[in-house]
Amino acid sequence: MYTNVWYVAARSSELKNKPLHVKMLGTDFVLFRDQEGKPACLSNACPHRGASLSNGSCNEHGMVVCPFHGWQFDREGNCGKIPSVGEDDPQTAAPGVKTDHYPAIEKHGLIWTFLGDEPNQAEPIFELPELEDPSFTYIEHDVIFESNFHLAKFSNLDYVHLPIVHGIKFEDQENPFQPPPHQVKRTDYGLTAFIQTEATYSKGEWENVREKGTQVKSVLKYFMAGQTLRGEVEIGAIGSGRFNCFYEFSTPIDQTTTMMRYYFFRNFMTQKEMDAVALEKNLKNILEDKEIAEAQVPKAGPDGMPTIVGKHEDTILKVYWELMHEMRDKGWQIDNKKWQALVASGEYCVVPSIARKVNPKGWQYPSIPRLESTNG
Numbered sequence: 001m002y003t004n005v006w007y008v009a010a011r012s013s014e015l016k017n018k019p020l021h022v023k024m025l026g027t028d029f030v031l032f033r034d035q036e037g038k039p040a041c042l043s044n045a046c047p048h049r050g051a052s053l054s055n056g057s058c059n060e061h062g063m064v065v066c067p068f069h070g071w072q073f074d075r076e077g078n079c080g081k082i083p084s085v086g087e088d089d090p091q092t093a094a095p096g097v098k099t100d101h102y103p104a105i106e107k108h109g110l111i112w113t114f115l116g117d118e119p120n121q122a123e124p125i126f127e128l129p130e131l132e133d134p135s136f137t138y139i140e141h142d143v144i145f146e147s148n149f150h151l152a153k154f155s156n157l158d159y160v161h162l163p164i165v166h167g168i169k170f171e172d173q174e175n176p177f178q179p180p181p182h183q184v185k186r187t188d189y190g191l192t193a194f195i196q197t198e199a200t201y202s203k204g205e206w207e208n209v210r211e212k213g214t215q216v217k218s219v220l221k222y223f224m225a226g227q228t229l230r231g232e233v234e235i236g237a238i239g240s241g242r243f244n245c246f247y248e249f250s251t252p253i254d255q256t257t258t259m260m261r262y263y264f265f266r267n268f269m270t271q272k273e274m275d276a277v278a279l280e281k282n283l284k285n286i287l288e289d290k291e292i293a294e295a296q297v298p299k300a301g302p303d304g305m306p307t308i309v310g311k312h313e314d315t316i317l318k319v320y321w322e323l324m325h326e327m328r329d330k331g332w333q334i335d336n337k338k339w340q341a342l343v344a345s346g347e348y349c350v351v352p353s354i355a356r357k358v359n360p361k362g363w364q365y366p367s368i369p370r371l372e373s374t375n376g
């Protein structure tokens with residue numbers, strides 16, 4: 001798992017006027033809305049006695065109120081009031097009291113949180129033009145994979161599994177199980193991959209969208225922000241203008257559980273009654289992937305490219321691991337072994353925040369340990 005990434009913490013619709021508990025990167029956060037309705041994110045453990053802030057409430061000043069002794073925290077993690085000392089300054093009553101806060105913004109119908117201490121080095125949140133485009137309609141869906149984050153991601157990133165797992169063959173290839181050459185490129189936001197082929201035709205309602213013997217084009221993009229995979233297929237053949245497009249935002253809940261949130265866009269058969277058909281089609285693939293990912297070992301997931309790689313396989317995965325290793329080399333990857341040792345010794349750890357980098361002293365809970373940077 002990696003820090004210094006913008007992760008999707010929730011859908012906007014989930015965050016109302018009550019604190020919301022979210023588990024990400026194996027630790028606990030509280031989301032709430034401030035006085036202006038803007039989202040805020042703090043470490044969920046109250047710095048006073050470790051109560052769960054998300055079990056508290058929100059007050060009229062846009063602060064979260066701890067359910068135990070009522071200490072109140074603003075969006076920056078400052079303690080605004082301690083009820084037992086009345087109007088006294090909290091900094092006099094409990095000198096140095098503060099808690100970790102994380103940048104939180106609302107964009108594309110989602111609540112994004114920046115979990116880390118180097119915001120200027122992280123990839124920013126990308127645009128999502130289909131949301132504003134009236135020719136597209138969309139459906140949303142969330143699925144939890146009981147699997148490690150990388151394994152959950154691979155189930156969609158890899159062309160080689162398409163014929164085996166989903167029955168989508170490369171019909172124009174001599175061997176329809178072998179994907180045609182695909183170009184993969186590193187980009188500033190992550191990677192992009194492109195493939196052109198005659199893929200197996202959809203059955204049922206979708207059958208007439210494309211003429212037999214025509215090719216489709218598929219473009220995959222991987223955005224580091226949200227660890228988002230965007231897939232686009234010009235489903236009605238190249239030049240048809242009929243596009244299927246999905247966004248898959250992935251947030252590690254912990255080392256072996258991953259929240260997958262989806263937007264599925266289409267600009268054909270846009271009638272509302274087709275939503276159920278579109279969802280069923282997409283969900284079929286997701287559930288097939290989920291079954292594979294959840295049964296894979298080791299449960300903690302891989303840490304790099306496997307040593308055995310098929311000849312034509314996995315050009316995308318090579319670039320994917322380059323991206324991940326860049327984060328590791330910057331010192332952003334969580335050190336699970338060290339963390340587990342701390343937990344075993346009774347510590348509760350939190351994701352290091354920007355304020356901690358500015359002033360490493362005076363925090364109630366230690367930082368989750370990370371692998372050392374190799375970038376010097």
Ligand code: FES
Nearest residue numbers: 046048049066069
């Ligand atoms: S534990 Fe939160 S105010 Fe005491």
Ligand SMILES: [Fe+2]
Nearest residue numbers: 155156285289
């Ligand atoms: Fe898949």
